[in-house]
Amino acid sequence: MSMRSLSPWSARRPSNDIFSQFEEFFNDVDRGFKPARATMDFSPSVDIEENENAYIVTTDLPGFKKEDIKIEMADNVLTISGERLKEAGDKKYSERSYGKFQRTFSLPVHVAGDKIEASYKDGVLAVTLPKAEGTKSRSIKVQ
Numbered sequence: 521m522s523m524r525s526l527s528p529w530s531a532r533r534p535s536n537d538i539f540s541q542f543e544e545f546f547n548d549v550d551r552g553f554k555p556a557r558a559t560m561d562f563s564p565s566v567d568i569e570e571n572e573n574a575y576i577v578t579t580d581l582p583g584f585k586k587e588d589i590k591i592e593m594a595d596n597v598l599t600i601s602g603e604r605l606k607e608a609g610d611k612k613y614s615e616r617s618y619g620k621f622q623r624t625f626s627l628p629v630h631v632a633g634d635k636i637e638a639s640y641k642d643g644v645l646a647v648t649l650p651k652a653e654g655t656k657s658r659s660i661k662v663q
Contacts, residue, residue, distance in 0.1 A: 605618065
């Protein structure tokens with residue numbers, strides 16, 4: 521099985537078998553018809569977890585500065601957005617995502633919106649959404 525070349529400007533060798541010819545054809549289609557990544561919007565990966573006291577939304581945003589990330593809360597909707605600008609220089613090949621992104625999450629009614637906190641470290645954004653006091657789980661003693 522041949523390996524797909526990561527170098528789009530590599531020299532081509534003629535292939536004799538039909539499978540290699542199909543692979544070359546589809547590689548050409550991939551390179552020719554996909555829009556350039558620099559102009560595409562993208563969607564960063566997100567994890568959402570719940571513990572006893574809060575919901576935690578973790579988003580991978582490598583290469584972002586804190587100042588380039590915007591977090592808004594309105595009508596129980598959390599919106600995380602930002603933009604990564606393409607770096608200067610003439611790259612021959614690029615797979616990194618550039619452009620604007622926006623992730624929107626409808627929150628449960630029982631989130632204390634005024635106590636939301638966010639931290640950003642090593643390219644990972646963590647937004648902590650504390651649960652409102654009256655909605656936390658508790659044990660009830662039977663009398």
